[in-house]
Amino acid sequence: MGASYCRFCTRRRKVGDPNKISMRELESAFRYLEEHTEVRDVILSGGDPLLLSDRRIDEICRRLRAIGHIEIIRIGSRVPCHLPERITPALCAILKQYHPLYINTHFNHPDELTPAAVDALGRLADVGIPLGCQTVLLKGVNDDTEVMKRLMQRLLAARVRPYYIYMCDQVAGAEHFRTTVEKGLEIIRALRGWTSGLAVPHFVIDAPGGGGKIPLLPEYVESITDDAVVLRNYAGQRYVYRQPQPDTAPQAPTEFEPVLAG
Numbered sequence: 629m630g631a632s633y634c635r636f637c638t639r640r641r642k643v644g645d646p647n648k649i650s651m652r653e654l655e656s657a658f659r660y661l662e663e664h665t666e667v668r669d670v671i672l673s674g675g676d677p678l679l680l681s682d683r684r685i686d687e688i689c690r691r692l693r694a695i696g697h698i699e700i701i702r703i704g705s706r707v708p709c710h711l712p713e714r715i716t717p718a719l720c721a722i723l724k725q726y727h728p729l730y731i732n733t734h735f736n737h738p739d740e741l742t743p744a745a746v747d748a749l750g751r752l753a754d755v756g757i758p759l760g761c762q763t764v765l766l767k768g769v770n771d772d773t774e775v776m777k778r779l780m781q782r783l784l785a786a787r788v789r790p791y792y793i794y795m796c797d798q799v800a801g802a803e804h805f806r807t808t809v810e811k812g813l814e815i816i817r818a819l820r821g822w823t824s825g826l827a828v829p830h831f832v833i834d835a836p837g838g839g840g841k842i843p844l845l846p847e848y849v850e851s852i853t854d855d856a857v858v859l860r861n862y863a864g865q866r867y868v869y870r871q872p873q874p875d876t877a878p879q880a881p882t883e884f885e886p887v888l889a890g
């Protein structure tokens with residue numbers, strides 16, 4: 629577990645129907661968080677926290693907010709996609725009391741941004757909740773640059789900032805959904821520079837065994853020396869960025885200029 633955040637993951641704890649956990653059972657998790665003053669970020673995920681009752685969500689958030697060193701609460705939920713009518717004004721009024729609170733949703737295809745889903749996202753954004761989205765790269769579903777670009781642009785229009793694109797986990801039964809890492813890189817290359825930077829999520833592989841998320845980036849650097857960095861932009865044009873030269877006399881600033889020879 630990282631030093632600065634703790635993931636209170638109901639999935640790992642195998643708690644069954646989370647509506648049946650009593651606050652007394654959750655108390656051990658709250659006590660852990662109280663004792664670990666280095667934890668400043670708590671993520672409620674696994675199962676789906678927004679499927680809990682309003683009362684239970686209110687109790688859990690209130691209890692977390694009573695712990696002074698917890699700075700932010702994050703909720704991971706597919707409810708805005710799969711059950712948008714669950715995002716009621718009453719639920720939004722509860723969540724609003726516990727800022728700073730962030731919600732990460734999960735959309736994989738632009739067609740999932742139905743009018744009902746967009747309305748639900750709007751209700752969450754209206755109570756000041758910053759919204760992010762995690763997307764899984766799925767063969768035959770969204771392993772296509774145009775589909776992904778439309779998804780990211782529609783998310784932004786629905787007030788959601790794309791956050792992660794994941795490679796599909798290497799789990800049994802998911803093989804037919806898996807595609808190559810190169811396809812993910814191709815998608816990022818098709819977004820960066822070609823649409824709003826806000827529409828470009830981090831492309832990551834979630835390393836097994838708690839290894840964390842490892843970012844993958846298309847290669848834009850051709851070479852780096854002490855003198856200069858040679859780069860290619862999104863359109864393939866070459867640029868040279870001059871490194872600072874510590875031991876030379878002050879000189880006029882030079883422009884960061886394209887190299888004529890492509």
Ligand SMILES: *Cc1c(COP(=O)(O)O)cnc(C)c1O
Pocket residue numbers: 635671834838841
């Ligand atoms: C994704 C994840 C987090 C959160 O990661 P951020 O990069 O901080 O959003 C925390 N714990 C686990 C186990 C995760 O998989």
